[in-house]
Amino acid sequence: MTLAFDGDRLLAAVDVARTALVDDGQQPGAHLESTLEGDWAVAHYFEADLAGYRGWQWCVVLAGSPGTDDITVSEMVLLPGEGSLLAPNWVPWNERVAAGDLTPGDVLAADPDDRRLVPNQIDTGDEFRFDSEEVDPDEIGQIAGELGLGRRRLLSPEGRDDAAQRWYDGDFGPHTDMAAAAAFSCATCGFYIPLAGALRPAFGVCANEYAADGHVVAADYGCGAHSDVAAPAGNGSPAYDAYDDGALEIVSVAAGAGGDATP
Incomplete structure (x- = not known):
């Protein structure tokens, strides 16, 4: 039933x-x-x-x-209901953090499985003692640290490619207005310090305090402060002759009605 x-x-x-x-x-x-x-x-x-x-x-x-x-x-x-006021969808903190958010005193740890990093080949766990003048050959961790090989993790190919793309598309890349107006590229500039490793052909650091000082710049970026830029020729303004203020004649003007003399 x-x-x-x-x-x-x-x-x-x-x-x-x-x-x-x-x-x-x-x-x-x-x-x-x-x-x-x-x-x-x-x-x-x-x-x-x-x-x-x-x-x-x-x-x-x-x-x-x-x-x-x-x-x-x-x-x-x-x-x-329809059109009701809702809180935004929750986003994990590591997805909310953006470039420029880090301030003095903040701690921002990379995830254990961060794809931008890979384990280093040398990881003995030994403590580095860089203040010692003599290094015990048996302390492999100390020697590795002196050579720069003792870091627990290194930049992965994905992390390197991500950084290269950001720099290439950023404010000091070849597609900016500054680069388009420049006569020379950074790769030929005396202030250009190439990076080491796989990024050397494409990027360096600018050492010109009047340009992109301290920033990573693309090799084909450029600006008007290139070391080979020639200074403009001639004196004064390039568009007009210098004005000769020595031709002025200073005279005294008689005072008018109710006024004082003006030099």
Whole structure:
């Protein structure tokens, strides 16, 4: 025997749903709608007049059961409605951090599986003692540190490529207005210090205090402070002759009516 679902009775039980909210200490507004929620369940929606929850709705789920007229309050929940004010989706902190966010005193640790880093070949765990004038040959960690090989992790090819792309597309790359207006590239400049390793052909550091001093620049970047730029010829303004202020004659002007003499 199959018992028919008495949906009309649950759909009409608006007062039961409202009473459940009131008994819970809430003050529901107007009834908005009722919807079927599967077998033997109906959801009633009411306006929610709560500070900070504009557009939200109270939802009360009522349930019935075969062979009885009892109505059970299954659930009460506050839900966002159309156009309601919602908090932004949560984003992990390591995805929110952006370049320039680091300030003095902040600690920003790289993830253990950071794709920009790879384990180094030498990782003995020995303590480096750079203040010692004599190095014990048996202290492999000390020797590795002196050679720069004792770092626990090194830049991975992916990390290197990411950095190269940022620098190439950044303020000191070849596609900037400064580079387009330059007559010479950084690769031919005396102030250009090439990087070491795989990035050497494409990047260096500018050592000109009047240009991109201390910044990584692309080899085909350029500016007007190149070491081979010639100084303009001639004296004074290149567009006009220098003005001879020695031709001025200083005279005294007689005082007018009610005035003093002006030199």
